[in-house]
Amino acid sequence: MLLALAVLWEVLVRFKVAEIQFLPAPSEIATAAQDALAGGELLGRIAHTLGVTILGWGIASTIGVALGLLLGLSPLAYRYSMTSFEVTRAIPPITFVPAALLVFGFSLKMELVLVIYGGIWPVLINTIGGVRSIAPELRDVGRMLRLSRLETIRKVVFPAALPAILVGLRLALSLCLVLAIVAEMVGNPAGIGNGLISARQALQPALMFVYVIVAGLLGVALNAGLRASARALLPGNVVKDVAAP
Amino acid sequence: MANDPSYECRGLRADVGSRRGPRRLVLDDVSFEIAKGEFVSIMGRSGVGKTTLLRTLAGLHEASAGSVVRFDGQPVSGPPDGVSLVFQDYTSSLLPWRTVAKNVELPLEGRLPTEERRSRVAEALKMVGLADRSDAQPHELSGGMQQRVQIARALASQPAALLMDEPFGALDALTKADLEDQLLEIFAATGTTVVFVTHDIEEAVYLSDRVLVLDGTPAQIVAEIPVASPRPRTQMLTRESSEFLEARHRVHEVIFGT
Amino acid sequence: MTQRLRFDSLLGLFPLVLLLGAWQLLGDPESPFFPAPSSWWPALFKLGQGDKIIPAILDTVRTFGVGLLGATVLGVALGLSIGVSRTVGRAVGPTFEFARALPPAAIVPVASLLLGFDETMKVVVVVLAALWPILLNTSSGVQELNPVLLDTARSLRLSRRRTLFGVLVPSVMPAIVLGVRVATPIALVITLLVEYLTAVNGLGALVGDAQRTFQPAKVYALIVITGVLSLVVNSLVRSVEEAVRRRRVGERR
Numbered sequence: 001m002l003l004a005l006a007v008l009w010e011v012l013v014r015f016k017v018a019e020i021q022f023l024p025a026p027s028e029i030a031t032a033a034q035d036a037l038a039g040g041e042l043l044g045r046i047a048h049t050l051g052v053t054i055l056g057w058g059i060a061s062t063i064g065v066a067l068g069l070l071l072g073l074s075p076l077a078y079r080y081s082m083t084s085f086e087v088t089r090a091i092p093p094i095t096f097v098p099a100a101l102l103v104f105g106f107s108l109k110m111e112l113v114l115v116i117y118g119g120i121w122p123v124l125i126n127t128i129g130g131v132r133s134i135a136p137e138l139r140d141v142g143r144m145l146r147l148s149r150l151e152t153i154r155k156v157v158f159p160a161a162l163p164a165i166l167v168g169l170r171l172a173l174s175l176c177l178v179l180a181i182v183a184e185m186v187g188n189p190a191g192i193g194n195g196l197i198s199a200r201q202a203l204q205p206a207l208m209f210v211y212v213i214v215a216g217l218l219g220v221a222l223n224a225g226l227r228a229s230a231r232a233l234l235p236g237n238v239v240k241d242v243a244a245p
Numbered sequence: 246m247a248n249d250p251s252y253e254c255r256g257l258r259a260d261v262g263s264r265r266g267p268r269r270l271v272l273d274d275v276s277f278e279i280a281k282g283e284f285v286s287i288m289g290r291s292g293v294g295k296t297t298l299l300r301t302l303a304g305l306h307e308a309s310a311g312s313v314v315r316f317d318g319q320p321v322s323g324p325p326d327g328v329s330l331v332f333q334d335y336t337s338s339l340l341p342w343r344t345v346a347k348n349v350e351l352p353l354e355g356r357l358p359t360e361e362r363r364s365r366v367a368e369a370l371k372m373v374g375l376a377d378r379s380d381a382q383p384h385e386l387s388g389g390m391q392q393r394v395q396i397a398r399a400l401a402s403q404p405a406a407l408l409m410d411e412p413f414g415a416l417d418a419l420t421k422a423d424l425e426d427q428l429l430e431i432f433a434a435t436g437t438t439v440v441f442v443t444h445d446i447e448e449a450v451y452l453s454d455r456v457l458v459l460d461g462t463p464a465q466i467v468a469e470i471p472v473a474s475p476r477p478r479t480q481m482l483t484r485e486s487s488e489f490l491e492a493r494h495r496v497h498e499v500i501f502g503t
Numbered sequence: 504m505t506q507r508l509r510f511d512s513l514l515g516l517f518p519l520v521l522l523l524g525a526w527q528l529l530g531d532p533e534s535p536f537f538p539a540p541s542s543w544w545p546a547l548f549k550l551g552q553g554d555k556i557i558p559a560i561l562d563t564v565r566t567f568g569v570g571l572l573g574a575t576v577l578g579v580a581l582g583l584s585i586g587v588s589r590t591v592g593r594a595v596g597p598t599f600e601f602a603r604a605l606p607p608a609a610i611v612p613v614a615s616l617l618l619g620f621d622e623t624m625k626v627v628v629v630v631l632a633a634l635w636p637i638l639l640n641t642s643s644g645v646q647e648l649n650p651v652l653l654d655t656a657r658s659l660r661l662s663r664r665r666t667l668f669g670v671l672v673p674s675v676m677p678a679i680v681l682g683v684r685v686a687t688p689i690a691l692v693i694t695l696l697v698e699y700l701t702a703v704n705g706l707g708a709l710v711g712d713a714q715r716t717f718q719p720a721k722v723y724a725l726i727v728i729t730g731v732l733s734l735v736v737n738s739l740v741r742s743v744e745e746a747v748r749r750r751r752v753g754e755r756r
Contacts, residue, residue, distance in 0.1 A: 005598065023617060083515025090737065091730035092692040094699065094707070098714030098722050103536045135337035140305055143323075144330045145352035145402075155351065159342045178606040185608065185700065193608070200612045208616065212609045219604035234342075 024206040029213075032206035041195075046214060049180050049191035053222070056112050057176040060119030061169055067120075068127025068168075069153065072161070078128075085124070093118035093179060101187050108190070111183035118179040122171035130164025131157060166230055173222050181215060192218070250278040251406055251438040252302060255313035258463075259297050259306060271297050273463035281405075284432055284439045286449035288496065289459035295442045298459065299410050302440060303330045317405065329399035333411040335391040339383045339398075346370065346379035349398045369397040372431055389420035393427070400431065406438040413448065422480055425452060429478060446500070450493045451483060458499045468499040538720040543727065546720035555709065560732065562705040566622065567694040567736070570629025574690065575683055577630060578637030582682075583671065585638070586645025599638070607632035607693050611700045625697045633690035637682035644678025645671070680744045687740045691733055706732070 006026045024032075036042035071078050071085075097114060104110035138160055142152040184193025192211050199207035257275040260268040271294035279285050289295050300306035301314060304324040308314050314321045316328060324330075332338040339348050346366050353362045370376050373393035383391055392412055399407055413421045425448060432439055443449050449456045450472055458468040474488040483489050527539050538546070547556060585592045610628055618624035652674060656666045672679075698707025706729055713721040 078515075080514055081518045083512045084517070084519035085515075087516070087519060087730065087734070090734045091726055092688070092695055092733055094692050094696045095710060095726045095729045097699065098710045099719075099726060101714055102717070102719050102722060135334075137332050137334050137337040138340075140330075140332070141338050141340075143305060144303060145398075146324055146326070147351075151355070155354075156340065159340065162342075174604075174606075178608050181606050182608045182696065185612070196609060196612050200616060205613075205616060208613050212605060212613055215609040216601055216605040219606060220601065223604070 024209060028206040029209045032204065033210045033213075036207060036210055042210070042214070045190070045192050045195045045211075046218065049177070049184065049193070050218065050222075052108070052111055052115060052191065053173070053177045053180045053218075056115030056180065057119050057169075057173050060116045060172055060176065061123050063116070064120045064123025064168065064172070065127050065165060068124045068165075069131060069157070069161075071124075072128045072131025073153070073157065089121050089125070093121075093175075094182065097182060097186060100183075106187050106189060108188055111180060111188040111191075114183045114187075115176045115179045119172040119176040122175060123165070123168040126164045126168025126171070127161060130161030130168075133164070134160045162234070170223065170226055173226055174219060177215075177219055177222060249281065249318060250315075251281045251283070251317065252277075252279040252440070253313070253315040254278075254302075257298075257301065257312040257314060258309040259294070259301050259312070260309060261297060261306075270463040272301075272459075273465060275459075275464070275466055277457060277466055277469070279438060279440060281438055282436050284441065284452060284454045286441045286443055286453040286456045287459060288443060288446065288449050288456055288500070289464065290500070291444055293459050293462075294464040295444075295459055296410055299330075299408055299440065299442050303328060303408050305330075327405035329402060329404035329407050331392075331395050331399050331407065331409040331412045333414050335388065335395050335415075336383075339391060339394060341383055343383075344379065345375060345381050345383065345386070345394050348383065348394055349401050352398065352402045365401050365403075366397075369401040372400060372434070373397045373427060387420075389416050389424060392416065392424065396428070396431075400435070403435075404437055406440065409439065409441045411442055411444065414443070414445075421448070426480065428452065429476075433477065446493060446496050447484070450489060450496060451478065451480075456492070456496055458496065460500070468495075470495045470499070536719060538723065540723070542720045543724035546718060547724045556728075559704065559706050559709045560728070563694055563698065563707065563732070566625045566629060566698070566705060567691050570626045570694060571633055571683070571686065571690040573626060573630040574633035574686055575637055575679075578634045578682065578686075579641050579672075579679055581634075582638040582641025582679075583645060583667070583675075586642035586675075587671075592642070599635075602631075603635045607689075608696060608700075611697055615701050620701050620703050622703075625694070625701070625703065628697050629690050629693050632693040633686040636685035636689070637679065640678045640682030640685070641675055644675035647678075648674055676747055680747045684740050684744050687737060688733065691736060695729060 010026045033042070071082065093114070096117060100110045100114050100117075104113060134157060138156055139152075142156045147155065180191065181193035181196075184191040185197050186193075188194070192215055196208055196211045196215075199205075199211060255276050257272055258270065259272040260270045262268045275298065287295050287298060297306055301308050302316070302321070304321050307322075316325045319325065340351070343351070349366045349369055350362055353365060357365070366379070367376065370379055373396050375390060375393050375397065378386065378390065383394060386394065396412070413424050416424065428439075429452065431437075439452075441449070441452060453472055456468075456470045456472065457466050458470070459465070460467040470492055472488065472492040474483050474486050474492070523540050526537065527541055530537055530539050585595065607628060610631060614624050614628050618627060648671075652670060653666075656670045661669065694705065695707040695710075697703075698705035699711045700707075702708045702711055706725060710722060710725045710729075713725060
């Protein structure tokens with residue numbers, strides 16, 4: 001199907017059946033991809049975007065899980081702060097781009113801050129949901145077996161909430177990639193996002209398509225990587241939800 | 246010393262809160278004693294407060310001020326040492342990410358050396374007839390087997406008292422009969438005190454030395470019926486004996502009023 | 504009950520209020536990065552720009568609304584055909600899988616190059632981004648449908664049209680509504696993003712302008728406005744979902 005579409009597209013553009021200005025044929029895109037790869041520029045940009053995404057996601061996940069466990073376990077903390085989180089979460093992270101630009105300037109710091117900020121939310125919300133939906137019996141089991149508070153969190157609460165947490169981690173990973181690209185497009189002059197904008201300014205539509213496709217492939221690859229590591233690290237019955245598309 | 250009770254309740258009151266509305270008094274002035282090594286069933290209509298009573302004995306539910314609840318002479322506040330609880334809902338009380346053996350080992354972790362933990366787990370699993378399934382995941386087992394795992398987990402800490410909340414309520418009749426007999430064997434072998442909540446008259450009479458009947462709102466103990474059938478008991482002979490039939494008749498009378 | 508709930512949610516605002524209060528009281532009033540909250544609102548109306556706010560909000564709401572509607576129509580149509588026909592599902596599966604993974608942000612520069620800087624381009628991008636949750640929820644809703652339902656329609660010899668609009672669409676309605684609810688914040692975010700990146704009208708363009716002309720107080724004020732807008736939109740969609748759910752419960756009774 002994908003192949004058939006590409007062939008159709010090539011034919012249409014080649015024979016000028018459909019003439020849209022700046023629409024490159026797939027063969028032109030392939031040539032542009034080869035050039036970009038040969039120059040090493042493409043790989044460098046991929047490495048940058050991938051690095052920032054994973055680093056930011058890692059930090060966001062740590063903060064999100066820790067805060068989520070606290071809010072999920074302590075009714076007091078939940079009561080006295082949840083609305084604040086709900087309200088703040090409602091503000092689309094994209095709107096913070098200008099604020100981040102003002103405060104941090106055109107820098108890697110700005111990109112990283114944005115990625116971390118956006119990535120925290122799905123992890124936090126899913127962790128809270130996971131912890132709060134644990135069957136009350138399971139909490140009683142922890143008390144009845146006289147596990148300490150720390151033991152209960154480590155051995156009962158965390159594993160029970162893990163499927164929900166993993167869903168949050170997966171959502172966060174896609175979001176972190178998007179935010180990294182946005183930040184690169186408007187702020188930090190590096191990575192795939194910046195590549196897109198430069199290609200646009202140089203009026204190289206074929207190269208733009210290369211970057212768009214690379215961005216899509218990165219998304220697919222990150223997702224697959226997360227699923228594979230979840231499957232490798234966790235027992236089979238926990239990963240059902242993550243393995244689902 | 247042997248005459249010291251395992252559990253002692255005097256004037257026990259307990260209320261439960263619901264999300265909407267005020268707290269509701271479910272138990273009022275409940276008093277009884279349970280001797281060490283005794284098997285006592287608590288019966289009553291559903292919603293009467295059996296589970297609240299059991300949770301209070303387990304230290305999971307706090308009794309109202311002025312109530313006396315003692316286990317082994319000590320007032321109960323929080324789950325006491327030496328008491329294990331078996332929940333009705335085995336699916337949500339086993340940890341699905343742990344194997345059978347790891348589930349049974351949970352209460353022993355950090356308390357006993359590895360070698361001793363292993364032998365305790367093996368012993369407990371052998372008692373419930375699951376020695377060969379120790380590496381299985383809970384979801385691979387039938388309901389009856391999962392409930393056995395929960396019982397093994399309760400036994401692993403070698404409890405002085407075993408509290409059971411309608412443990413066989415969700416099982417089919419044949420599995421239930423099997424597990425009842427197994428429980429009687431365990432009871433005979435370990436000499437532990439058992440407090441057993443059920444709404445099945447036959448089951449209560451078959452297993453117990455004594456049946457306590459809760460009734461009313463708030464509930465009180467309205468009858469205490471001893472079961473004279475000798476042990477060891479067997480499904481067929483015991484259920485046909487005159488002692489069994491007489492006790493069953495009396496429990497029926499108390500609950501249904503005829 | 505509701506009063507108690509409302510009181511509880513107010514308690515939850517405590518940290519946010521504390522933060523803003525501390526910002527107001529302890530912050531440096533001359534700070535170029537963190538202007539005090541009290542200066543946000545006046546900044547909106549400085550330089551005679553107050554009259555730009557309302558049109559910008561309307562622009563954003565229109566792009567968002569048209570985009571979400573388009574995504575819903577397209578998503579339901581595609582979702583139904585994929586759900587009903589296994590062949591269609593298998594044929595387009597991998598293509599969709601890839602298209603779904605494309606970060607919408609990356610599409611913006613390409614779309615603006617091909618389609619130009621106008622309303623159509625903005626709506627196209629929003630539709631492309633908001634389509635997926637609706638499509639996937641609809642198709643899995645159809646697949647999870649009890650086959651007896653379709654057999655019933657067939658045995659009653661209902662026309663294709665009646666089967667589609669009388670049986671199929673109503674029974675997957677909850678799945679569709681769920682998809683729309685998930686798509687709502689996405690559509691809003693992408694609307695703002697397109698506006699910000701292309702500087703074509705709307706709140707996003709306004710924030711971008713405030714940032715490029717270095718007016719931090721105005722940036723923060725606009726952040727607050729988008730937050731309120733997003734809260735309103737989300738709760739609207741949630742109440743629609745609630746209404747659909749309640750009607751279904753009513754039917755069953």
